[in-house]
Amino acid sequence: MELFPTAKPNLARVKNYQPGKPIEELEREYGVHNVIKMASNENALGASPKALAAVRKALKNIHRYPDGGCFYLRKRLADFLGVDPGNLVFGNGSDELLVFVVRALVGRGDEVILADPTFLIYEIATQVENGKLVKVPVRNFQYDLEGMKDKISPKTKLIFIANPDNPVGTYIPQERLLKFLKAVPREIVVVLDEAYYEFAKENSDYPDSLEFLGLFPNLVVTRTFSKAYGLSGLRVGYAVADEKLVNTLNKVREPFNVNLLAQVAALAALDDKAHLKKTLQAVRSGRNYLYRELSRLKLEIVKTATNFALVDLGRDAKNVYETLLKAGVIVRPMGAWGLKSFIRVTIGKKQENERFIRALKKALMQN
Numbered sequence: 001m002e003l004f005p006t007a008k009p010n011l012a013r014v015k016n017y018q019p020g021k022p023i024e025e026l027e028r029e030y031g032v033h034n035v036i037k038m039a040s041n042e043n044a045l046g047a048s049p050k051a052l053a054a055v056r057k058a059l060k061n062i063h064r065y066p067d068g069g070c071f072y073l074r075k076r077l078a079d080f081l082g083v084d085p086g087n088l089v090f091g092n093g094s095d096e097l098l099v100f101v102v103r104a105l106v107g108r109g110d111e112v113i114l115a116d117p118t119f120l121i122y123e124i125a126t127q128v129e130n131g132k133l134v135k136v137p138v139r140n141f142q143y144d145l146e147g148m149k150d151k152i153s154p155k156t157k158l159i160f161i162a163n164p165d166n167p168v169g170t171y172i173p174q175e176r177l178l179k180f181l182k183a184v185p186r187e188i189v190v191v192l193d194e195a196y197y198e199f200a201k202e203n204s205d206y207p208d209s210l211e212f213l214g215l216f217p218n219l220v221v222t223r224t225f226s227k228a229y230g231l232s233g234l235r236v237g238y239a240v241a242d243e244k245l246v247n248t249l250n251k252v253r254e255p256f257n258v259n260l261l262a263q264v265a266a267l268a269a270l271d272d273k274a275h276l277k278k279t280l281q282a283v284r285s286g287r288n289y290l291y292r293e294l295s296r297l298k299l300e301i302v303k304t305a306t307n308f309a310l311v312d313l314g315r316d317a318k319n320v321y322e323t324l325l326k327a328g329v330i331v332r333p334m335g336a337w338g339l340k341s342f343i344r345v346t347i348g349k350k351q352e353n354e355r356f357i358r359a360l361k362k363a364l365m366q367n
């Protein structure tokens, strides 16, 4: 698509993020009902009832601007994490925080090291700022940290590590990550994107990254309320970092970037331990079910520490994806990540996982 003639020339290189179609549109287009969305790694159980109640209560205040400092959420989250309130920055989803880091640090020609494949926002944000992408392919679906270290140059400004990674789903254990962080010069910022933290931390060797913060003033840890806490639609995430990095990010943050409903919902969701526990249980058992059923179908599934899984269908996944759509099951084909035979499926509720497997069996016969 053509850009406005005076647009910054580098914008021509920026990939457009392809949003999925609304469920209602798909139902209309394909003539199907009861569509299930297993494509965006949301919480299949929905939001915490406590968060919903808090949102209802706060609706009467939406003629007011939100609290630009996220006062109550900041205080509660700092307590919860055992960090200083001054070490937190909130974002309109953790997406926005990732963009802030790039906006604040990366200029023309600066190098950003990232895995391939990884979360698309890193690439988009870097291209918007006219930075240079330095991609390091994953090996066997694991980060090649040695390879990333070797790519460090005097122009490197930033390194993105999604732990666990999306779309791959695997994580870097504590010891390997620590060794890597020690090897990175302290003037290069490392973003540790922990969007799937709550799921991954069930593994005993998953890093306790907040412990690293004291050691590495160049580290930014980002997390979100979109996944395990079920608040994707409200958009709220946070970054934890050293004060100087927090101040840096705040320079590029709009004053009211986290909306009023998101703030009260996040606060309430943090207190709903039962809902989180239920969510983690559902993901654990759904994951085991999918492992079992997919291996019965002789399909390769990448062992995941998240609420989604990457599955190799051993054929062009686009066609299978289309057939699944017609059966009312939305998954994500991975062609855009260069993984043409793969789909990514979000772990759903029990009945959803079962329906996905039934639909997949049929789709594989047709494709």
Ligand SMILES: Cc1ncc(COP(=O)(O)O)c(C=O)c1O
Binding pocket: 040, 041, 092, 093, 094, 095, 096, 119, 162, 164, 165, 166, 193, 195, 223, 224, 225, 226, 232, 235, 236, 237
């Ligand atoms: C690795 C990773 N990071 C960050 C995000 C952003 O999530 P949000 O902006 O909803 O916090 C996602 C969402 O899919 C993700 O997969």
